Amino acid sequence: MSPLPQKSVSIVGAGVAGLRAASYILQHAPTCRVSIFEANDRVGGRVYTYEKDGWRVDMGANWIHGMEGNPITPIARETGAIFAALEDAAVYPHGLSVPLPRAESEKLFGRTWEVADNAIAYSKENSGRIGADESLFDFAKKDVEEDKDLSKEEKRWVCLLSEFFTNFSAEDVRRLSLKYYFLEEELPGERPYLASTYSPILEAIAKPSLDGGIVRLSTPITHVDASSSHSVTITTMEGTKEAFDAVIIAVPLGVLKKQMITITPSLPTRLQQAIDSLGFGVLEKIFLKFDSAWWLPKDKEKANPPSFHAFLPDPSKPLEPPNVLTLMLSLASLPTGTDIPALAFYIAADQAHYVSSLSDSDLDAWIHSYLRLLPNYSPTQKPTAILKTSWGSDTWSGGGSYTHINTGTKNAVEDIEVLGDGCVHGRMWFAGEHVGTWRGMGTVNGAYESGERAAKGMISALKLGLQTVNDVEDELS
Ligand SMILES: Cc1cc2nc3c(=O)[nH]c(=O)nc-3n(C[C@H](O)[C@H](O)[C@H](O)COP(=O)(O)OP(=O)(O)OC[C@H]3O[C@@H](n4cnc5c(N)ncnc54)[C@H](O)[C@@H]3O)c2cc1C
Structure with a gap:
């Protein structure tokens, strides 16, 4: 031979x-x-995990999108990954100084996830018949409108919350194809955050x-x-x-x-x-670190504080930045040992471009317009460090985050x-x-x-x- x-x-x-x-x-x-x-x-x-100056945060991917049949799951297990289920949110309707009661927030956020599940099922079954110009947002409005278990106000809130999927897909829900929304379907099983x-x-x-x-x-x-x-x-x-x-x-x-x-x-x-x-869209993160997690209740374990804070826009004004749904994740809600006294804004599509264009002082004002709605806020609560991603201008990521x-x-x-x-x-x-x-x-x-x-x-x-x-x-x- x-x-x-x-x-x-x-x-x-x-x-x-x-x-x-x-x-x-x-x-x-x-x-x-x-x-x-x-x-x-x-x-x-x-x-890309940023591990300097006391930070240990993922600038890019941080969730596993379905544990079953996922080639990343065994690698995560073998490397001793610590998982966290971060899916609940406190919902802040525009004009209220406090979030909705916990049960109501959970109902609305749960219904928002259902909109996406329904859209996936609908687009899978009807893709051939759905017009190419129909968007996920068109579907969300219809899906919510037909729901007899929601009040008029709740319908409006869930519709606004469906902009959550702008962050999920890195493109405005009004520009996400309904015809092919089934391509966003995740693998089955849990969807943990890699703490x-x-x-x-x-x-x-x-x-x-x-x-x-x-x-x-x-x-x-x-x-x-x-x-x-x-x-x-x-x-x-x-x-x-x-x-x-x-x-x-x-x-x-x-x-x-x-x-x-x-x-x-x-x-x-x-x-x-x-x-x-x-399509290739943009999702950015802005991390704010503090001396302590001042927004948490005193007894974190007992109070089980929400992981996400979802700030709804003013529905009476055009839904364009800065008047869009804004999402913030509390990294203090991570399991003990991986938790850090930090908050992370997730901003995508037009909002990402808008926030990236702000001067330092305007960014500070934008940040505080949300911080002030959190429990225990006082204007003296200043971040000790701010860390921003810049995928939208990153040459080697092609100026974006991922495909839609x-x-x-x-x-x-x-x-x-x-x-x-x-x-x-x-x-x-x-x-x-x-x-x-x-x-x-x-x-x-x-x-x-x-x-x-x-x-x-x-x-x-x-x-x-x-x-x-x-x-x-x-x-x-
Ligand atoms: C903010 C953000 C959040 C995300 N969240 C999640 C999540 O929670 N869960 C999840 O599963 N996924 C998430 N993703 C998506 C996930 O990170 C990507 O889908 C995945 O990492 C892409 O891997 P890749 O190998 O295809 O591309 P990349 O990781 O981009 O690798 C491509 C490589 O090519 C290099 N390159 C580019 N041009 C050249 C060139 N001309 N010559 C040589 N090298 C070049 C780049 O530097 C890069 O290293 C997220 C992404 C971002 C940006």
Whole structure:
């Protein structure tokens, strides 16, 4: 048996998708040479835990979207993750100085989750018949209007609360496609917040690549040339060229949309259409740290304070920033040992752009307009530190947070699938949260599965798992 010449493959992007593709190839095709090119000076991409100056918070992903059948669940368990169920909210209607009573807040927030579940079920059953321009918000209004168990006022509140899904999908509910809302369906099971952060999970996913010394940090790729029939050449920003047998492009959708990597020959028309058509929205977080969690009742355990605070806009005014639903999470509600005296605003879409554009003093005023509604507030309660994400202006995340389906989209299922089919020009695959995974779009688990799928496709196409000429001949016969 004579050995085949060693194959070499490249992966562009060391986020969860790229790292999983690498670990899969290292495990299943161990003689293959794998190189990962990462633009940033760290791995993980949109999984990023900030661990400095007393902070330990996830700037990107922090929830597991359904524990059952989720490839992240076993990794989380093995790495000793601490989970928290943070789903309840105190609801603050506009003009009231206190939140609604706990039971009423829970009823409204629970009904808001039902709107999303109903929309998913409805869009799954009726997708073919739903107009491309119908939005999640159109559905929410109708769903709530028909509910005989809600008073007129409650209907209005649930409608306003349905803007919660603006944060969930990183796009305004009025621009989220109802026709394809079922693509937002999560995996079954609990949906926990990772109180212990994503950091240990990322470490586990990155370990094979980091131990193998195959990651080249701070090395952006600007061009991929797959025009040769026997290799694919990638070019770094510094102009260095290197040829490989194949490439997995695991960069964010935003990077592809902006054509920050040029590809020759041009991508097939349908694939380019898919890249153009999928939506890529923004979710930002603003963390405020205090000396103590002054907004909590004295006996936190007994009082079981809410995790979310949901501030409703003024319905008599146009629903545009700053007059939109604003969500704040109390990190002091996390399990003991992971709790920090901090609050986190979650702001998305137009509100994210609005808040990002504020001067420091206007941001301070905006923050205090919500803080003053919390229990025990006094104007002397100043944050000791503020930490802001800036995904919307982050070059290597493509200026966004994750993928969604916009109103007007005509064939989102095919868009997602065509990206996952891979093998463009016979040597190129795509991976990432935007690629080829139902019930995974926009999530860490989706990114992970897409990386594995691309790696499998590449191994099979290049016969990388087969290490000798005889193996290949057996396979072909
Ligand atoms: C604020 C926020 C909150 C989120 N919350 C959740 C959540 O709670 N749960 C959940 O499951 N998901 C969540 N997500 C989504 C989740 O983080 C992503 O879906 C997932 O991490 C994407 O992984 P990826 O590998 O596809 O892309 P990325 O993580 O973006 O990795 C792509 C990599 O490519 C690199 N790159 C880009 N351009 C180049 C180039 N030209 N050359 C070389 N390298 C390049 C980037 O630097 C990056 O490291 C959230 C995301 C954000 C931003």
